[in-house]
Amino acid sequence: MQRGRPEQFVSSVTKPDDFNAFWDQVQAELDDISLEPAMRHVPERSTAEVDVYEIHYTSLHSLRIAGWYCTPKPDYPVSPYPGLAILPGYVSEPTLPKSWAKLGYAAVGVAPRGKLRSNGQYNPGYPGLLVDRIVDEQTYGYRGFYADALRAIDFMFTRPEIDPSRIGVHGGSQGGALSLVTAALRPDVVRCGALAAPYLTGFMDAAALTHSYPYEEMNEYFRTYPERIDQVRKVVSYFDCLNFAPKITAPLLIYVGLADDICPPETAFNLRERLTCDVTFRAHAGCGHEAGVYWELPKVEAFLADHLRPAAPARLMTDGLEEVS
Amino acid sequence: MSADLAQEIDQWWERLDDDLCPLEATPEFEHDALRSHDLFDTYRVRMTSLDRYIIAAWLSVPKGDGPFPAAMYTPTYMSVVNPAPYEFRIRAITMNVISRGQRGADRPYAAAFPGHLTVGIDDPDRYIFRGVVADTIRAWEVLRNHPQVDTDRMAMIGTDLALLVNARRADAKAVHVTGSFWYRMKEIAAGTEAYPFEEINDHLRMWPNQEEAVARTLAHFDPQYQAERITARVLLNRDQASPTGNDAWFAPLASRLATGPTFLDMTHRGQTDYDAMDAWLSNELGMPAYPRSWTPQDLGAWSV
Numbered sequence: 001m002q003r004g005r006p007e008q009f010v011s012s013v014t015k016p017d018d019f020n021a022f023w024d025q026v027q028a029e030l031d032d033i034s035l036e037p038a039m040r041h042v043p044e045r046s047t048a049e050v051d052v053y054e055i056h057y058t059s060l061h062s063l064r065i066a067g068w069y070c071t072p073k074p075d076y077p078v079s080p081y082p083g084l085a086i087l088p089g090y091v092s093e094p095t096l097p098k099s100w101a102k103l104g105y106a107a108v109g110v111a112p113r114g115k116l117r118s119n120g121q122y123n124p125g126y127p128g129l130l131v132d133r134i135v136d137e138q139t140y141g142y143r144g145f146y147a148d149a150l151r152a153i154d155f156m157f158t159r160p161e162i163d164p165s166r167i168g169v170h171g172g173s174q175g176g177a178l179s180l181v182t183a184a185l186r187p188d189v190v191r192c193g194a195l196a197a198p199y200l201t202g203f204m205d206a207a208a209l210t211h212s213y214p215y216e217e218m219n220e221y222f223r224t225y226p227e228r229i230d231q232v233r234k235v236v237s238y239f240d241c242l243n244f245a246p247k248i249t250a251p252l253l254i255y256v257g258l259a260d261d262i263c264p265p266e267t268a269f270n271l272r273e274r275l276t277c278d279v280t281f282r283a284h285a286g287c288g289h290e291a292g293v294y295w296e297l298p299k300v301e302a303f304l305a306d307h308l309r310p311a312a313p314a315r316l317m318t319d320g321l322e323e324v325s
Numbered sequence: 326m327s328a329d330l331a332q333e334i335d336q337w338w339e340r341l342d343d344d345l346c347p348l349e350a351t352p353e354f355e356h357d358a359l360r361s362h363d364l365f366d367t368y369r370v371r372m373t374s375l376d377r378y379i380i381a382a383w384l385s386v387p388k389g390d391g392p393f394p395a396a397m398y399t400p401t402y403m404s405v406v407n408p409a410p411y412e413f414r415i416r417a418i419t420m421n422v423i424s425r426g427q428r429g430a431d432r433p434y435a436a437a438f439p440g441h442l443t444v445g446i447d448d449p450d451r452y453i454f455r456g457v458v459a460d461t462i463r464a465w466e467v468l469r470n471h472p473q474v475d476t477d478r479m480a481m482i483g484t485d486l487a488l489l490v491n492a493r494r495a496d497a498k499a500v501h502v503t504g505s506f507w508y509r510m511k512e513i514a515a516g517t518e519a520y521p522f523e524e525i526n527d528h529l530r531m532w533p534n535q536e537e538a539v540a541r542t543l544a545h546f547d548p549q550y551q552a553e554r555i556t557a558r559v560l561l562n563r564d565q566a567s568p569t570g571n572d573a574w575f576a577p578l579a580s581r582l583a584t585g586p587t588f589l590d591m592t593h594r595g596q597t598d599y600d601a602m603d604a605w606l607s608n609e610l611g612m613p614a615y616p617r618s619w620t621p622q623d624l625g626a627w628s629v
Contacts, residue, residue, distance in 0.1 A: 044531045126428060285628045288595035
């Protein structure tokens with residue numbers, strides 16, 4: 001199958017005039033809601049090096065949001081630690097970031113609304129989240145979902161063992177999108193981001209380029225409600241990472257697969273064009289949505305360490321991995 | 326493995342069948358217009374499984390009269406189950422099993438992730454995955470009985486859970502095992518801190534006195550001890566650089582498979598590997614391959 005060169009793909013995404021006002025309003029709503037952070041130690045998941053906590057905090061619409069929080073044991077090494085938000089993919093449950101804690105980070109694995117343990121009041125289902133009330137930017141599911149990710153950054157700010165000047169974000173796919181959103185809306189806090197195959201980037205273009213879920217949810221929706229395409233185009237423009245891109249100041253590492261059927265690489269190239277921050281961008285031939293993680297993981301680890309400077313006793317996650325040949 | 330344990334495992338599987346078979350599946354097929362397409366229809370399926378637990382599945386049927394080749398995707402270790410990839414749904418009947426605990430089959434039991442893997446793990450009769458295996462067998466039976474399925478062209482795709490199903494229901498022509506899960510699981514867990522296998526380590530840190538019981542339970546699910554019963558042609562993903570994916574790792578399983586496995590050597594370029602898998606499975610099922618990769622992939626300085 002032949003396809004155009006992704007770096008030449010012209011995005012159809014435009015930015016609403018009131019984009020910043022929209023997100024200022026979300027922030028104003030969040031400012032009126034007490035975070036009410038809570039932590040419960042989980043001894044059965046803790047190890048000799050890492051303490052594991054189940055956390056909860058309050059987000060938009062007063063929903064209680066869950067997550068995992070992993071810290072090095074107090075003497076492994078000593079605090080303060082850099083903070084790292086691990087943001088989840090679309091269908092995966094939030095990771096329990098013990099391996100990052102073992103590297104010296106205080107790491108939060110976020111479970112935004114709809115994920116298990118955060119789905120008591122909001123549960124659009126999967127498939128379902130991507131198009132949940134997609135007809136109105138004020139009711140679209142991702143309005144609260146993005147807010148929940150922002151609140152995870154705010155949670156880290158409440159922790160005395162975290163150095164607030166060393167907070168980073170990391171994730172792939174939807175986690176990549178949330179990394180971009182949190183970096184854009186917390187520009188004074190997020191110091192760096194490492195992300196793979198960013199989702200929620202060029203929504204409409206991506207849906208037109210693929211039959212794979214989750215974007216296929218939009219194609220299904222348009223087959224059912226073809227008259228709503230323009231309405232949806234307007235709504236998703238408030239949530240499109242292409243429109244968050246110019247607000248990001250933190251350095252980013254981005255890696256993508258050039259044969260990614262889930263998040264088409266064209267949209268990642270469009271993202272790169274719109275970013276004005278320092279970006280390291282690598283595209284892996286023959287790779288799909290895994291985006292070359294086999295080679296990238298050690299580079300992610302090095303990138304985050306360069307910017308966040310954990311006092312790690314040992315490298316963990318590079319065993320058996322090879323460099324790109 | 327001792328002769329006593331081998332006998333215990335054989336009897337355990339026989340009892341599972343004895344408990345499952347008397348229960349009628351009584352599947353219900355609800356057409357899902359939103360997830361259907363010009364080229365295929367999609368159904369949400371509900372059916373009765375072991376312990377009268379109601380499980381579910383996504384079923385996709387190409388437009389037309391059939392019979393069609395069919396593929397079942399065995400449950401992954403996730404809460405979410407999506408319909409099969411588009412490229413498969415336009416060529417074959419596909420079923421994606423939603424086993425107990427997963428979204429769509431999470432009443433009364435909602436699985437926790439992490440946590441699901443160790444529920445009742447100290448006793449093979451109480452272990453949650455006794456039910457999950459039965460759910461997968463039950464879904465396979467429902468798929469096999471679908472009137473538009475060509476029963477001579479059926480396959481499974483998934484972890485080595487698919488091998489366990491084939492050991493009990495011999496109708497699959499081909500099985501693509503995407504990765505080791507049940508095969509030598511305790512050894513995998515011992516060599517990693519990554520979830521979900523870390524759940525085993527968490528459990529044994531908390532209850533170290535269960536070490537032997539856990540090993541005994543996991544042996545019931547290890548496909549190497551069911552290998553002589555496996556009749557399908559098997560494709561295994563191989564990575565000679567990985568201690569849990571090289572020839573030595575697979576030797577105990579491969580040597581016992583009646584047909585001998587075919588190996589797919591991983592390039593770690595996911596779409597390239599997917600297309601190789603699709604070519605193998607399409608050939609086994611007698612349908613045209615449908616590669617997902619496209620050109621160009623070499624973008625000069627842009628690509629690595």
